[in-house]
Amino acid sequence: MERTMEWAARAGHMRGIPRKLVFTAVGAFAKAVASLMNSTYVHNADTLIRLVRSRPPGVPLITVSNHMSTLDDPVMWGFKGFPSSDSKLARWVLAAEDICFKNAVYSYFFRLGKCIPITRGGGIYQEHMNEAIERLSDGAWLHTFPEGKVTQEDASIRRLKWGTASLIVRAPVTPIVLPIVHHGFQEVMPEKFIFGRRPPVPLCYKKINIFIGEPIEFDVPQLKQMAISQSHNGSFPRVGWPTTSDGLDEAAQRCLYSKISEHIQGVMESLRVFGKSFLKLPV
Template sequence: MGRKMEWAAREKHMGGIPRKIVFLAVGSVAKAVTSLLNTSSIHNADTLIRLVRSRPPGIPLLTVSNHMSTLDDPLLWGFKGFPSLDAKLARWVLAAEDICFKNFLLTYFFRLGKCIPITRGAGIYQEHMNEALECLNNGAWLHTFPEGKVSQEDAPIRRLKWGTASLIVRAHVTPIVLPIVHCGFEEVMPEKFFLDRRPPFPLCNKNIKIIIGEPLEFDIPRMRQTAISISRDLSCTYRGWPIISPYGLDEAAQRCLYSTISEQIQTAMEGLRNAGKSFLK
């Protein structure tokens, strides 16, 4: 049967009942940890809630955030007023295969939780990136952590991996891209709590801050043409990436385009990080 279990991720698997149970349970825990056991401050929550509940039909939503702990998702969605118990509205999310898909039970659980396995270091065109792309093409909500790994330091947003940018470019309809920056979850679930291990349960009485930005706009047709033009003068080491049809984007053009999009998202996230210091004092 393998470790992928695409069948468990389908909405109609067993009538959708197992998925609903998982989101009721996990969503309740997220609400308790984020809103009851800790103190949360949210900036611009209405924008995220509106896009999750009532964006135009067929328009995908892609949220991106920094990655402060292994529990960022689902705790990030546990703030007051957010529909975290609703499996139908819930996000799909890219999740590390080596952490969330170690065995049958974990794989089944995370698949019910609308998680897509991603193998770190396997590149932006690995098999399950197509599954993430399919989610966007179906008009769904997808969340990614484009920094690619957990970092619990209060430091600038790191250079983003290009996987998120590749999804934006390849989606049939350009998604609404919404940046989010948060802090505090690194204290709720520190990487090195006792004997260099994480605590067995989330910690309490911490301050959580979530800063939600405004949607980013990407004129992908124009950006594609610019990338093609600029890439003609670039020299790079090729990895054998496929040409994106029907636009004729070769690897050099893709690298140029993905880099430009990633830099814009990184800049927006860093702006939120800096603004958050004054928003939520």
């Protein structure tokens, strides 16, 4: 499978000028929506900024968050003090192919914006997941929405898709995982505003709250051994995944990805409850 406009995502494409222009413009838009049009409060912002700017060389970062609107990314990076216009520090992000890459113009723009197209339902072994692993191999920052789709219900974190867990396991250097939970984007860009559609522009005078947790570190070798032993007692459906180079068959992989996803989901849910209590809202 050929990768969609991969050439436009390269840092050296036209000396990086188009990418810098996109991040300058989109960064300014994110700042305007988050800091001028609306009020944004960020808990533990220093942890995110530190990991983006100065984590150990070669160590990748994966941030994970809930997904409340089509504006979550890039606006969630528009808070005061965050380098949202710096194209070198900026995140890569997994983006829905059917929304962000539906024509050549969109594809080029989102590729310049360091977006990696993902086919929803295409599985963890689709070609663009390999591209995400390559970016992690470079020590880059990758953001994912592991719930898999936008939900504007004020509810518990849903069961996570296994794609993020597979990236954590398959990356040559185990990434630092940073959970983020936010609230308020559903009011800035409601899915059903006028005649069941989104508003043409972001709404103003809303409150956005972003709660950044503490880094999660996974002992992947130990988790693999546990998965191998526990997978013999489980009944995971099989679809023909290949055995990995370190000997994990499909049952062990499914057990491993399930355990990691459940752990991340639990941490995100605890962060969501903390945010609710901080804002004194009903859980």
